[in-house]
Amino acid sequence: MNLKTTFSWLLPSFPKRKPVRLQYLPLLCALEVCLSSAFAATLPSDLIGATEHFLEQSVTEYLQRSEIHGRHEIQVNSLDPRLRLAGCDTPLNVSLESPAQPVGRVTCRVRCEGSSPWTVFVPAQVRLYRQVLVATRPLSRNAPIQPGDVILAERDVGQLTQGYMTNLSQVAGKKLTRSVQTDQVLATTHMVMAEVIRKGDQVVISARSGGISVKMPGEALSDGGAGEQIRVRNTRSQRIVRGRVIGPGAVEVQM
Known part of the structure; x- marks a missing residue:
């Protein structure tokens, strides 16, 4: 009697893969965009934009604080387009490196304080008219x-x-x-x-004390402009005093 042995292999059955429903596609696309942006490099345009925003705020605050009236223009210098920095997972931190006030040629420090920190110095020009x-x-x-x-x-x-x-x-x-x-x-x-009195000029010396005013002739011993202190000689008493020039040929002294 011939025995015929029959072997059979049972292949494992896999569940059929369900097609992705169309309503999930926007979520998947959004997830892909988020992942790609999280690891994107920081480009020169990002540095320029952050610097412009910082300088605009800084200049406006400086003009208001100093009560300066004028208009301003900001121009950030071009950066090397090949510059590539690690993507920053925190907002960029921008500060004024020099000078003390945001006017003229300025340098800004741009920093990433995230998981991959870096620092870049960005030059700019602030014109204040x-x-x-x-x-x-x-x-x-x-x-x-x-x-x-x-x-x-x-x-x-x-x-x-x-x-x-x-x-x-x-x-x-x-x-x-x-x-x-x-x-x-x-x-x-x-x-x-400008000198309104010259040395040798004849002047009128006036002295005030309360409601009393006294005037006397004098001679200027030095040149002097309005508001300046000069030496004068009282031609009556020959006494030399210091007085303030208050106008052409007029000197006021303290009593």
Whole structure:
């Protein structure tokens, strides 16, 4: 009797894979975007945007705090497009590295304080335009400044390293210590008080105490501009005193 052995293999049965329902596709796509952004590099455009936002806030606060009236422009320098930094899982921290105030050429420190920390320095230019005094014509050294010699004009004060003035009253009664050209910005270092009294001039010395006022003739022993202290001699008593110039030929002393 021939025995015929029959072997059979039972293949494991796998459950059929259910197709992904269409309503889940948006969730899967959103998850993919989140994962990719979490590991994305920080690009130069991210650094520039963060720096611009920080400087805009800093300049606005500085102008309000200092009560400065003017307009400003911010330009962040271009960065190397090949720059690649690790993606930051915390908001970028931006601070002003130099100078002390956000005007002129500035440098900002941009930091990532997340799981992959890094620091980058980003240069920028902040232009602050204000109305400042400029010469209307060429003016010579020692020339007293007249009302028509200066006007207010808009300039970028971040470029005015020697200083500037913003009010016409700042040049009243003053003279130039150097020659200036048309449209040149005037600075306080360019001028001193103009002498309204010169040494040897005959002056009137006035002294006040309460409601009492006394006047006497005198002689100026030094030059002086309005508001300055000079030495004068009382020509009656020959006494020498110090007084404040209050105008042409007039000196006031304390009693």
